[in-house]
Amino acid sequence: MRNLFSAQKIVVARLRAGLAIGTLLSAAALAGCTNTTEAVPDPGRGYYPLAVGNTWTYAVRDSVWSVATLANPTSTPTPTSFQFRESITGLFTDAAGQQAYRLVRARRATATASWVDDSVFTISSPGSALILNRGNTRTVELVFPPRQGRSWNLNAFNSNYNDTITAETRQYSGVGQSFTTGGGNTGLPAVMYANTITTANTGMATESSLLRHVNYQQVYAQGVGPVYRRRDNKAAFTYTSLSPPFNQIFPPGAYTSGFTRRETLIDYQLK
Numbered sequence: 001m002r003n004l005f006s007a008q009k010i011v012v013a014r015l016r017a018g019l020a021i022g023t024l025l026s027a028a029a030l031a032g033c034t035n036t037t038e039a040v041p042d043p044g045r046g047y048y049p050l051a052v053g054n055t056w057t058y059a060v061r062d063s064v065w066s067v068a069t070l071a072n073p074t075s076t077p078t079p080t081s082f083q084f085r086e087s088i089t090g091l092f093t094d095a096a097g098q099q100a101y102r103l104v105r106a107r108r109a110t111a112t113a114s115w116v117d118d119s120v121f122t123i124s125s126p127g128s129a130l131i132l133n134r135g136n137t138r139t140v141e142l143v144f145p146p147r148q149g150r151s152w153n154l155n156a157f158n159s160n161y162n163d164t165i166t167a168e169t170r171q172y173s174g175v176g177q178s179f180t181t182g183g184g185n186t187g188l189p190a191v192m193y194a195n196t197i198t199t200a201n202t203g204m205a206t207e208s209s210l211l212r213h214v215n216y217q218q219v220y221a222q223g224v225g226p227v228y229r230r231r232d233n234k235a236a237f238t239y240t241s242l243s244p245p246f247n248q249i250f251p252p253g254a255y256t257s258g259f260t261r262r263e264t265l266i267d268y269q270l271k
Contacts, residue, residue, distance in 0.1 A: 043144040047197055047220035048130055050101050050123060053271035055087045056225055058263040059188055065258025068237035068250060075237070075255040082109050084118070084263060100124040100133075131157065140170070142220070146197045148175045154205055169205035174198040179219050181228050181264045188264055193221035210249050211236050224270075229263040 063077035090102040101123045106115040122133040129152075130142040138157035143150065151168035175197050183190030200206070200217040207214045212235050219228040237254040240246050 043128070044142070044146045044197070045125065045130075045144060046222050047146065048123075048142060048225050049223065049270050050088065050125060051271045052088050052091055052101070053269075054225070055085060055269045056265055057267040058084045058086075058229075059266050060084050060264075061186075061262045063258075063260045065234065065255045067256060068254035070239060073237065073250045073254040075253060075258055077258070077260075082107060083111065083266075085115055088123075094122065094124060096126075098124050098126045141218075142199065146172050146175050148172060151202060154201065167204060169201060169203045170199055171202040172197055172199060174219075179221070179228070181219075186262075186264065188266065191227075191265075193219075193224065193227055195222040196220060196227070211238070224265070224268060227265040229261070231259075231261040233260070234258040 060082050062080045062082075064080075065075040065077050068075045085106045085108075087104050087106070088101045089104050092100055092102065094100040103121040103123050105118045105121065107118040108115050119134075124131050124133075128144045129140050130144075132139050132141045139154050140152055140156050143152045149172065151171040153167050154169040155167065176195055178192055178194050179196040179198070180190055180192045182188035196219050198217065198219050201215055206216070213232055214234075215230075215232045217228075217230040218226055221227045235256045235258070236252075237250045237256050239248050241248055
């Protein structure tokens with residue numbers, strides 16, 4: 001009996017040892033099979049946060065240049081200042097079956113005046129694009145993910161005259177770079193945004209020549225939205241002389257027509 005009892009003790013000891021080794025092997029196996037996930041690249045949608053209740057307020061400065069003449073070839077600007085407020089007020093399904101946001105723009109002359117609704121836009125973000133519908137004209141404002149130098153067709157969803165199948169009329173620059181608004185002679189405090197992207201018209205949607213300067217630029221900050229917009233449309237002053245050279249073009253600063261707009265973010269609220 002003693003020998004039998006001793007044999008049983010040996011079997012139990014070996015069984016316990018086996019269980020301990022099995023536990024260690026299982027732990028090692030689990031450690032080796034730990035789930036690993038690769039970080040998904042940020043598609044960039046945080047550059048224009050979309051949610052009902054989001055609002056952005058801008059200080060706007062319009063300037064209209066006087067018409068140059070032979071007697072006075074220098075055009076001078078007449079500025080007008082006011083404010084815009086853009087608010088996402090609703091969410092709905094558009095005619096294409098896509099989720100879209102209603103964006104209401106209001107205007108006031110001074111910071112103490114009452115807001116008056118000015119216009120209504122819609123914004124949708126199907127697939128890899130952000131589309132703005134303004135006056136039944138759909139434009140591709142952003143494409144995701146943003147990449148330095150990436151170009152796309154601004155008018156891919158409308159019949160704009162400068163649109164073609166292969167047109168590339170808007171382009172990214174300054175991707176991930178900082179951008180400062182205000183400061184200088186703007187009368188606004190300088191605000192630095194650490195991570196921004198800039199879009200500007202290119203190709204057939206812009207012009208910079210002796211005869212005309214036309215451009216549109218927007219800057220978006222990560223986690224904020226649009227922080228700055230710049231629009232320029234100036235036609236150089238020209239005249240026909242009675243003797244050669246017959247076509248005379250005055251230098252920059254002399255315009256047949258000139259208009260600029262600057263919109264600078266001064267306040268925002270995100271839900």
